[in-house]
Amino acid sequence: xxxxxxxxxxxxxxxxxxxxxxxxxxxxxxxxxxxxxxxxxxxxxxxxxxxxxxxxxxxxxxxxxxxxxxxxxxxxxxxxxxxxxxxxxxxxxxxxxxxxxxxxxxxxxxxxxxxxxxxxxxxxxxxxxxxxxxxxxxxxxxxxxxxxxxxxxxxxxxxxxxxxxxxxxxxxxxxxxxxxxxxxxxxxxxxxxxxxxxxxxxxxxxxxxxxxxxxxxxxxxxxxxxxxxxxxxxxxxxxxxxxxx
Amino acid sequence: xxxxxxxxxxxxxxxxxxxxxxxxxxxxxxxxxxxxxxxxxxxxxxxxxxxxxxxxxxxxxxxxxxxxxxxxxxxxxxxxxxxxxxxxxxxxxxxxxxxxxxxxxxxxxxxxxxxxxxxxxxxxxxxxxxxxxxxxxxxxxxxxxxxxxxxxxxxxxxxxxxxxxxxxxxxxxxxxxxxxxxxxxxxxxxxxxxxxxxxxxxxxxxxxxxxxxxxxx
Amino acid sequence: xxxxxxxxxxxxxxxxxxxxxxxxxxxxxxxxxxxxxxxxxxxxxxxxxxxxxxxxxxxxxxxxxxxxxxxxxxxxxxxxxxxxxxxxxxxxxxxxxxxxxxxxxxxxxxxxxxxxxxxxxxxxxxxxxxxxxxxxxxxxxxxxxxxxxxxxxxxxxxxxxxxxxxxxxxxxxxxxxxxxxxxxxxxxxxxxxxxxxxxxxxxxxxxxxxxxxxxxxxxxxxxxxxxxxxxxxxxxxxxxxxxxxxxxxxxxxxxxxxxxxxxxxxxxxxxxxxxxxxxxxxxxxxxxxxxxxxxxxxxxxxxxxxxxxxxxxxxxxxxxxxxxxxxxxx
Numbered sequence: 001x002x003x004x005x006x007x008x009x010x011x012x013x014x015x016x017x018x019x020x021x022x023x024x025x026x027x028x029x030x031x032x033x034x035x036x037x038x039x040x041x042x043x044x045x046x047x048x049x050x051x052x053x054x055x056x057x058x059x060x061x062x063x064x065x066x067x068x069x070x071x072x073x074x075x076x077x078x079x080x081x082x083x084x085x086x087x088x089x090x091x092x093x094x095x096x097x098x099x100x101x102x103x104x105x106x107x108x109x110x111x112x113x114x115x116x117x118x119x120x121x122x123x124x125x126x127x128x129x130x131x132x133x134x135x136x137x138x139x140x141x142x143x144x145x146x147x148x149x150x151x152x153x154x155x156x157x158x159x160x161x162x163x164x165x166x167x168x169x170x171x172x173x174x175x176x177x178x179x180x181x182x183x184x185x186x187x188x189x190x191x192x193x194x195x196x197x198x199x200x201x202x203x204x205x206x207x208x209x210x211x212x213x214x215x216x217x218x219x220x221x222x223x224x225x226x227x228x229x230x231x232x233x234x235x236x237x238x239x240x241x242x243x244x245x
Numbered sequence: 246x247x248x249x250x251x252x253x254x255x256x257x258x259x260x261x262x263x264x265x266x267x268x269x270x271x272x273x274x275x276x277x278x279x280x281x282x283x284x285x286x287x288x289x290x291x292x293x294x295x296x297x298x299x300x301x302x303x304x305x306x307x308x309x310x311x312x313x314x315x316x317x318x319x320x321x322x323x324x325x326x327x328x329x330x331x332x333x334x335x336x337x338x339x340x341x342x343x344x345x346x347x348x349x350x351x352x353x354x355x356x357x358x359x360x361x362x363x364x365x366x367x368x369x370x371x372x373x374x375x376x377x378x379x380x381x382x383x384x385x386x387x388x389x390x391x392x393x394x395x396x397x398x399x400x401x402x403x404x405x406x407x408x409x410x411x412x413x414x415x416x417x418x419x420x421x422x423x424x425x426x427x428x429x430x431x432x433x434x435x436x437x438x439x440x441x442x443x444x445x446x447x448x449x450x451x452x453x454x455x456x457x458x459x460x461x462x
Numbered sequence: 463x464x465x466x467x468x469x470x471x472x473x474x475x476x477x478x479x480x481x482x483x484x485x486x487x488x489x490x491x492x493x494x495x496x497x498x499x500x501x502x503x504x505x506x507x508x509x510x511x512x513x514x515x516x517x518x519x520x521x522x523x524x525x526x527x528x529x530x531x532x533x534x535x536x537x538x539x540x541x542x543x544x545x546x547x548x549x550x551x552x553x554x555x556x557x558x559x560x561x562x563x564x565x566x567x568x569x570x571x572x573x574x575x576x577x578x579x580x581x582x583x584x585x586x587x588x589x590x591x592x593x594x595x596x597x598x599x600x601x602x603x604x605x606x607x608x609x610x611x612x613x614x615x616x617x618x619x620x621x622x623x624x625x626x627x628x629x630x631x632x633x634x635x636x637x638x639x640x641x642x643x644x645x646x647x648x649x650x651x652x653x654x655x656x657x658x659x660x661x662x663x664x665x666x667x668x669x670x671x672x673x674x675x676x677x678x679x680x681x682x683x684x685x686x687x688x689x690x691x692x693x694x695x696x697x698x699x700x701x702x703x704x705x706x707x708x709x710x711x712x713x714x715x716x717x718x719x720x721x722x723x724x725x726x727x728x729x730x731x732x733x734x735x736x737x738x739x740x741x742x743x744x745x746x747x748x749x750x751x752x753x754x755x756x757x758x759x760x761x762x763x764x765x766x767x768x769x770x771x772x773x774x775x776x777x778x779x780x781x782x783x784x785x786x787x788x789x790x791x792x
Contacts, residue, residue: 001688072692137546139544139545139546140548140550140551141549142513142544142548143542143544143547143548144548144550145513145537146508146511146513146537146544146621147537147538147542147561147562147565148534148535148536148537148538148539148562148565149534149541149561149565150534157550157553158550158552161552162552163552164552218537
């Protein structure tokens with residue numbers, strides 16, 4: 001094994017070791033105890049967290065993709081500048097603020113959190129849908145039109161399949177982002193694992209902190225991995241893939 | 246409108262103070278992140294296996310939800326009695342910035358036209374000469390883009406630092422939430438957005454000014 | 463058969479890209495639209511399948527006015543090949559080639575048989591490439607696939623927009639030859655846009671030379687070379703149009719008109735050439751070899767005589783002088 005590979009192996013093993021060390025230390029300090037002593041609460045929070053993410057992501061997909069498609073149609077192109085800039089600006093507003101502002105509009109609770117998370121997930125999906133469709137060589141569309149494909153055939157047989165990789169990457173980004181932002185749902189009374197994280201901070205209780213933070217982290221990492229696998233499986237072999245996102 | 250005027254009159258000094266606090270936290274974190282990230286990114290161009298490993302680690306880092314990372318920093322740093330406040334927030338922000346900076350530095354230098362690299366080698370330039378006179382100047386735009394991403398990212402995430410006692414503009418928002426005061430929330434958010442835009446603007450200006458003119462785009 | 467009647471294209475702002483163009487493409491002919499950049503050749507082509515709208519005038523395809531058909535139906539009846547070949551990266555080779563038949567609702571068996579037939583026509587194994595993807599093939603292979611894709615639904619008419627432009631010269635020549643072979647079999651009516659004079663001379667039954675959206679001359683390649691109707695046409699084909707016209711004649715033509723010379727047996731190391739070679743290549747060979755003569759063989763290998771540079775020159779003079787009493791410049 002050459003020297004470079006060796007160095008790389010050493011580094012990755014060291015990182016694994018560090019992570020392991022962390023877990024050992026956390027277990028020794030009984031930081032994970034609440035998961036076992038208050039299992040029902042834990043599972044409830046977990047379920048809430050997943051619900052928050054699932055519902056808001058689904059809504060975002062259902063809205064952002066069609067909007068992205070419509071914006072790239074010839075007749076709506078002129079609106080693109082306005083729409084894209086609005087969505088972009090929306091993203092600079094801190095997620096926490098979005099959640100907080102929703103309180104005055106929708107009150108406290110699950111629905112408020114869902115709505116705020118939904119708004120927040122729109123950008124990555126919208127932007128990647130537009131970018132994916134835009135990246136398609138114009139000549140392909142010309143050839144398709146010239147052959148007598150109807151606009152909807154062009155959309156479904158050419159544009160979407162070729163943009164699929166980009167769109168799925170956007171969905172993945174949005175969902176993983178969502179898992180993190182959902183941890184803030186506590187602030188609007190939306191539940192989720194954030195409840196333990198904040199409780200931990202406020203009560204100076206590292207147990208609640210770790211028992212909330214680690215599951216959220218693991219959830220994010222796992223979902224990211226699974227979606228990447230899905231991406232690779234679904235996107236047609238014919239489309240060359242250019243590197244990592 | 247009047248209400249706003251009144252509110253701003255009373256609170257403006259405080260907003261500025263918190264903005265400076267926020268900017269300081271983010272600024273310091275970025276500087277440290279650069280000091281670690283750029284040399285690392287450059288070093289990685291010499292070892293592709295290591296690059297893959299390091300990039301994967303950094304990318305996983307970004308996947309970790311911000312509040313969770315802040316949260317985990319607390320018990321770790323309470324060992325040295327710095328569990329709350331500046332230190333955990335600072336460390337978390339440094340970690341978050343690593344991916345954009347390292348990845349962009351690495352990609353940018355790698356993507357410098359291989360022909361240019363070849364020409365430099367052919368002219369007899371040594372590795373560090375090549376690096377500093379040819380590759381880095383050409384990679385500059387992309388590296389700056391990575392820095393801009395990291396800065397805007399950190400300004401946004403820095404808001405949450407308020408929850409672990411690190412101050413910053415997040416305080417306006419969190420206080421606004423607990424008091425039900427929308428003015429606080431809105432002014433906090435707008436301040437963050439403006440800070441992000443100004444920071445991005447300054448960095449873009451630097452990017453344009455220092456990109457060697459011969460590089461189009 | 464395609465007939466253009468006073469066909470015109472004007473853009474907003476008053477720019478006229480195609481100006482009252484009148485001509486007919488005979489059935490089974492390849493007509494090349496040739497001309498400088500911006501002369502309207504691509505626009506004219508795209509008006510046939512209505513990718514560009516027709517401002518005035520008509521285009522009649524096989525007796526039907528192109529506007530009388532629904533846009534989509536029209537395009538499915540006209541084959542369309544573009545320079546970048548436009549193969550869809552997300553579809554297999556088979557899916558790509560059979561896309562129009564698929565849109566038209568052909569049965570699975572019909573499609574398969576047609577695919578096999580078309581692939582054989584271009585010399586690619588159907589089973590080997592069926593499930594492959596475009597990016598796995600070379601540029602030349604992709605372009606061939608692009609051509610048979612246009613032929614898949616057996617349209618009477620084909621439109622080709624610089625289809626071989628992106629290929630390197632060696633591959634291009636080979637594919638041009640192959641295409642001419644295919645055309646002998648399928649005898650399509652083809653409108654072909656090119657900016658390459660040599661390609662036009664080689665491929666065309668007739669050439670339409672366009673400038674500023676108007677037809678300067680519409681004739682067979684040899685007529686365009688030998689009897690240009692205007693200064694522009696003369697200049698366009700270049701001062702070497704005489705040499706260019708040599709490519710349209712073979713040694714056999716020369717033999718039939720003025721005959722070959724006796725072989726000079728005393729000359730050593732004489733190269734041989736087949737009687738079917740064109741005169742331009744022959745002249746090149748004579749000049750390259752610094753040879754005084756080259757021996758001409760028929761397909762069986764028997765010697766027919768010799769050819770020299772002098773002889774080629776004589777033939778050229780005969781061709782140009784004999785036919786060009788009405789040429790603008792001597």
